[in-house]
Amino acid sequence: MRAENLSGCLEKEMDKLVLENIYKNYGEVRAVKNLSFSVNDREFLTIVGPSGCGKSSTLRMIAGLEAITEGSLYLDGKKINYIPARDRDIALAFESYALYPHLTVYKNLAFPLQTKKMSRKDINERVGSTMDLLHLREYRNAKPGELSGGQQQRIALGRALIRQASIYLLDEPLSHLDAQERVDLRVQLQRIQKLNQLTFILVTHDQLEALAMSDRILVMNEGVIQQIGTPEELYDDPVNLFVADFIGEPPMNFTHGVLVTVEECKPAIRCENKIYTLPEDLMKKENLMAYLNRKVVMGVRPEYMRLCKKNNPGAIEGYVYSYEDLGETGYLMVASNSEKFLIEVKSGVLYKIQDRVYFCFEENHICIFSDENGERVV
Amino acid sequence: MEKKSEYNTEGLLMLKDVYKNYGDVEALKGVNFTARKGQCLVILGPSGAGKTTTLKVIAGLESVESGEIYFKGQFINNLEPRNRNMAMVFETYALYPHISVFENLASPLRTLKMDEDTIKKRVTEIATMLGIDKFLERRPGFLSGGQRQRVALGRALIKPVDLYLMDEPIAHLDAKLRYQMIGEFKHLQETLKISILYVTHDWREAMSLGNEIIVLNKGRVEQYGEKDEIFKLPANTFVARMIGDPPMNLMHGSISERGGSSIFKASHGMEIDLHESIRPGKAILGVRSSKIGLALPSNKRGIDAEVYSCGKHGMNTVVSMKVGEEILKTEFKGHQSFNIGQMIRIYIDLENACIFHESGKLIRVLGERNG
Numbered sequence: 001m002r003a004e005n006l007s008g009c010l011e012k013e014m015d016k017l018v019l020e021n022i023y024k025n026y027g028e029v030r031a032v033k034n035l036s037f038s039v040n041d042r043e044f045l046t047i048v049g050p051s052g053c054g055k056s057s058t059l060r061m062i063a064g065l066e067a068i069t070e071g072s073l074y075l076d077g078k079k080i081n082y083i084p085a086r087d088r089d090i091a092l093a094f095e096s097y098a099l100y101p102h103l104t105v106y107k108n109l110a111f112p113l114q115t116k117k118m119s120r121k122d123i124n125e126r127v128g129s130t131m132d133l134l135h136l137r138e139y140r141n142a143k144p145g146e147l148s149g150g151q152q153q154r155i156a157l158g159r160a161l162i163r164q165a166s167i168y169l170l171d172e173p174l175s176h177l178d179a180q181e182r183v184d185l186r187v188q189l190q191r192i193q194k195l196n197q198l199t200f201i202l203v204t205h206d207q208l209e210a211l212a213m214s215d216r217i218l219v220m221n222e223g224v225i226q227q228i229g230t231p232e233e234l235y236d237d238p239v240n241l242f243v244a245d246f247i248g249e250p251p252m253n254f255t256h257g258v259l260v261t262v263e264e265c266k267p268a269i270r271c272e273n274k275i276y277t278l279p280e281d282l283m284k285k286e287n288l289m290a291y292l293n294r295k296v297v298m299g300v301r302p303e304y305m306r307l308c309k310k311n312n313p314g315a316i317e318g319y320v321y322s323y324e325d326l327g328e329t330g331y332l333m334v335a336s337n338s339e340k341f342l343i344e345v346k347s348g349v350l351y352k353i354q355d356r357v358y359f360c361f362e363e364n365h366i367c368i369f370s371d372e373n374g375e376r377v378v
Numbered sequence: 379m380e381k382k383s384e385y386n387t388e389g390l391l392m393l394k395d396v397y398k399n400y401g402d403v404e405a406l407k408g409v410n411f412t413a414r415k416g417q418c419l420v421i422l423g424p425s426g427a428g429k430t431t432t433l434k435v436i437a438g439l440e441s442v443e444s445g446e447i448y449f450k451g452q453f454i455n456n457l458e459p460r461n462r463n464m465a466m467v468f469e470t471y472a473l474y475p476h477i478s479v480f481e482n483l484a485s486p487l488r489t490l491k492m493d494e495d496t497i498k499k500r501v502t503e504i505a506t507m508l509g510i511d512k513f514l515e516r517r518p519g520f521l522s523g524g525q526r527q528r529v530a531l532g533r534a535l536i537k538p539v540d541l542y543l544m545d546e547p548i549a550h551l552d553a554k555l556r557y558q559m560i561g562e563f564k565h566l567q568e569t570l571k572i573s574i575l576y577v578t579h580d581w582r583e584a585m586s587l588g589n590e591i592i593v594l595n596k597g598r599v600e601q602y603g604e605k606d607e608i609f610k611l612p613a614n615t616f617v618a619r620m621i622g623d624p625p626m627n628l629m630h631g632s633i634s635e636r637g638g639s640s641i642f643k644a645s646h647g648m649e650i651d652l653h654e655s656i657r658p659g660k661a662i663l664g665v666r667s668s669k670i671g672l673a674l675p676s677n678k679r680g681i682d683a684e685v686y687s688c689g690k691h692g693m694n695t696v697v698s699m700k701v702g703e704e705i706l707k708t709e710f711k712g713h714q715s716f717n718i719g720q721m722i723r724i725y726i727d728l729e730n731a732c733i734f735h736e737s738g739k740l741i742r743v744l745g746e747r748n749g
Contacts, residue, residue: 178425183624186687186689187686187687187698190687190688190689190718191686191687191718194717194718195718195719208553208691211689211690211691211692212689212690212691212696213689214689231689231690231713232690232713235690235692235693235713236693236713245554248692249553249554249557249692250554250557251554251557301692301693303692303693321561321565322560322561322562322563322564322565322568323564324560324561324564324582324585324586324587325585325586325605326582326585326586327585327605327609327610327621327622328622328666328668331557331561331586333561333565338509340558340561342557342561353565353568353569
C-alpha cells in the first residue's frame, strides 16, 4: 500500500528543493558553475563525481554552511539564501563527525530530540530504534573516543536521521565503514528513506553506491552538472564521455576512430586497419552525418559485447589477451589493433592467451561521442 | 591424492605448521601450504587474517615461532632475507617522474650490478611484452594512465627472482584502473610463467589471478585448493561467503526424511525438496544469488518473499528480500523496479547448492557425485 502512495507522490513532482543558477567561488577558484536542478519531495537524490568536482560545496551551500556566491536556493517554495543554517529545516550528516566527545552514544543521539522538548519515553523509543537500525545498541554507553571511525560515522548518521526535518543532507556517510557494513547500510538507508517518506540528498564519490540506492543521480565534474537522471538512464544513455566513463564497473570500452561510410552508405567506424560497422538505421539520424569523416569515440559496455562466429555479420577479429574467471561469469580481455576490449562471458570455457576470437557489439547499445568535446553524437 | 606427489616435484615453497606470535597475539596458528613454480598462488582473507604476516615470514622479515619453511627444497628458516632470491612488491604504481621509461625499468636491475647489455635486453623484452616499447625514451608524465600502469607493472617484475611476494599491490588504484591492471597482470604472469604469491582481501582479484587460492582467517587456513574448488566446494560457510557478490545466501533449518528424499525445512517454515538423501539433523542451506529467480505464476513451488530493498548494479537489479525471518539477496538481470514491501514469488534453483552442518562445515554440494 505504501508503495502505491509513493509512486503517486513522485508523479506529482512537487519540488522540495530548487537550485537556480548557483555559483560558488573561493577567491579565484570557481568551485560550482551555474548549477540548476530540483529535488522532488520524498526523493532519494545522489550527487556523484570525482574529488574536487564541487559536490560537497553544493551540499554545504544547501545546508547554509557556505555562502552562495550567486543564484537562488528555494526550500519548500521559500527562498532561503540568507536564512542561517540553524533556522533551515535541514538535518545533516557530514564526513567529519562532530560528535560530542563527553556524551555517550545514547546521549549523542538523544540530544537533537531533547532540544525539541520531546517526552522522555518518546526519546527513548526513537533512540532505541535508531540504534537498532545502525547496529549501535551494544555501544549505547560508550563515548565516541572509544569507538572506531566506522562506528563514529554511524552515530553521526543516526544523529541526522533521528531528527524530523524537511530534507536530509548526507555527505559521504558510509566512507569510513568496511565493505560489508557499507553494503548493509546502503540497504538500511534506502529503507529509512522510503518507509518514512523522507527527502534525501546524498553526496558520494562512489558510483556503485549511487546506483545501489538512488531514485535519481546527478553527475558533476569540475563544478558543472553533467547529467541528472535515473540509474538506468545514466547507465544506458550517458550524455557525454565523462558520464559514460564515470558510471559503470567494469568500465565501458572505448575505441577511437573516424566515422566513415562503407558499401552503399552503411555507417562504420574506421580504427587503424579495422572497420566497425554500425547499425544502418543510425544513418537516418541527421546528427551522425554531420560527423562524417571526423574523429569519434565509440563506447560499448562489456555486457553489451559478445563472442561470435567468424562469418557473423560485423564480426571483428581479435586475440585473447587475458581471461579472468569469477566462478559464474568471466571477463575476457581481447586485443584488436592496439585497443583492448573487456567482454563479459559465461564462465566455464577455457581461453588461452593468443587464441584467435571473433566478437561483435549489441547494436542498440553502441554509444558514439565526438572526439573534440566528448558530447554524445548518437 | 595425485596432487600430493605433484607438489613434491614442483613445490617451490612449502610451509609446514608455521606459528607466529606478536606478544600475546597468535598471528599464525599452524599454516601449511605449498606454492608451485610458474603459478600464481593467492592468499585471500579479511583484515587481521595473517596474510601480510605470512608474506613477511616467507621473505625472512619476521622470524617464526615454530614450524618449517622450505624454498626450492632448502630449509630456509634461518636464511638471511637477501639470500632468499625473492622480491617483495608492495605497490606497483610508484614511478620516478624525472627519468625515462627505460631508466624506470632499468633501475631495479642497476642495483644488481648487471651489465649494460643484459639490462638493455631485459628492459626491451619486458617492454615489448607490455606494449610500451615505443615509449622507452619518454618520461612517465607523457604517458596515458594505462601506459603508466604497464610501466609500473614492468618495473615490479623486471628483477629476475624465483618468487615474487605481492602485498595488495593494486588495492590503492581506482576501480577502473584495477580492471585494466588485473588483465595486464594476468597476461604477464602467464607469458613469463613467473611464480607469484599474491595477497589480497578482494575475492575478484583472487579469482582472477590465482591458479590456486588459500583462504586465510584468524591465522588459520580455512581452505586451500584450486580456485574452481574454492568456488564450487567451499569447505565451510566462511569460505562460501568470502567469494561472490552478493555473497552466498545462507538459510538455517533442518533436514528430515520424507519418502526416500530429504526435505530442508527452514526455521521459518519454508520447505524445499532436496531430491537427494542426506542425513537428518540441523543444517544450513547455502544458495548463490544467481540461483534465485522470479517464479512464473504457474510455478507451484514458488516461494513468497517481501521486497526489503532494491537498487541497481550496472545493468542488473539487486534485490534484498525477506523470506520468513531470513533476508536473501540476489541480482536479477536487466533494469527492473520493485517497491519496498512488495510481495514477489521466487524460485530457488538447487543446482550446486551447498548443505552445511550447523557448525558451518560443508556436508554436501547438491548434484555433485562425490561431494
